[in-house]
Amino acid sequence: MCPKHDKPLELFCKTDQTCVCMLCTVLEHKIHELVPLKEEYEGKKAALGKTQAETQQMIQKKRLKxxxxxxxxxxxxxxxxxxxxxxxxxxxxxxxxxxxxxxxxxxxxxxxxxxxxxxxxxxxxxxxxxxxxxxxxxxxxxxxxxxxxxxxMENKFYFEVQVKGKTEWDLGVARESINRKEEIPLSPEEGYWSIWLRDGNEYRASDDPPVLLSLKSQPQKVGVFVDYEEGLVSFYDVDAAALIYSFTGCSFNGKLYPYFSPHDNDGGKNSATLIISPVRVN
Structure with a gap:
């Protein structure tokens, strides 16, 4: 919360390098460069991830020397x-x-x-x-x-799922009120916000219609992040610190639960297990 105006901190002032509320922008930061706090966070996180990779590479070179x-x-x-x-x-x-x-x-x-x-x-x-x-x-x-x-992640819940070695899987979140008795398509309209893998290299998001995802590398661990108030569900490649896909403008209308499907064994080709990290909730 903003200590001056007791309002939520929603924006980041690049001019002063500080978090501000909407009232701050009107009173003190009208001519400053402002961006959404989440956008600044994602940019900083990507930069930090790159710095981390470069640091590890430098360490390896020194050790080889x-x-x-x-x-x-x-x-x-x-x-x-x-x-x-x-x-x-x-x-x-x-x-x-x-x-x-x-x-x-x-x-x-x-x-x-x-x-x-x-x-x-x-x-x-x-x-x-x-x-x-x-x-x-x-x-x-x-x-x-x-x-x-x-x-x-304070308002926000988040969990991570290891998908290493899998050729097929589904994961995401679903409404408490979903139809559990019939086979229905996975879509936001039916209460599912998820992504899936098929045939070892085909990734799709369960939007309406489904969206084919083009990824630079195959994720080994997928992070699922939900902002209930903002109506946002995002999926991340944890190791690459990269966004896979986001559902925006969602209307949840009730409780949400994590959704997982490891799919069939497929003669041993899909025998690896989904390893789920603890869910963080506020």
């Missing part, structure tokens, strides 16, 4: 050992100067190897420090995403 350095040190040590062995063999044959020459050669090689190891150790420490900072930053991004998601 550490492995390359360690391998280089091992190869250098093997080469040093070989040089020591060859040097010992040569100077042993030179009777009078063998001991003095051998000692000098070993010391030179060992000093060279020590220098390489010290340089590698310093470089590894520097890379590990960078990894630590990147991991800390990644943790802060994850925490920010979790906090933002929780704040946006």
């Amino acid at each position: 550490i492995e390359e350095i360690k391998q280089s040190v091992d190869l250098s040590k093997e080469e040093a050992d070989r040089e020591v062995a060859e040097g010992v063999q040569v100077f042993t044959a030179l009777k009078e100067s063998a001991e003095r020459g051998q000692a000098n050669l070993i010391n030179t090689i060992k000093e060279k190897q020590k220098t390489i190891e010290n340089q590698a150790e310093d470089f590894i420490k520097e890379l590990e420090q960078e990894i630590s900072e990147l991991e800390k930053r990644s943790s802060e991004v994850e925490q920010h995403i979790r906090i933002s998601s929780c704040l946006m």
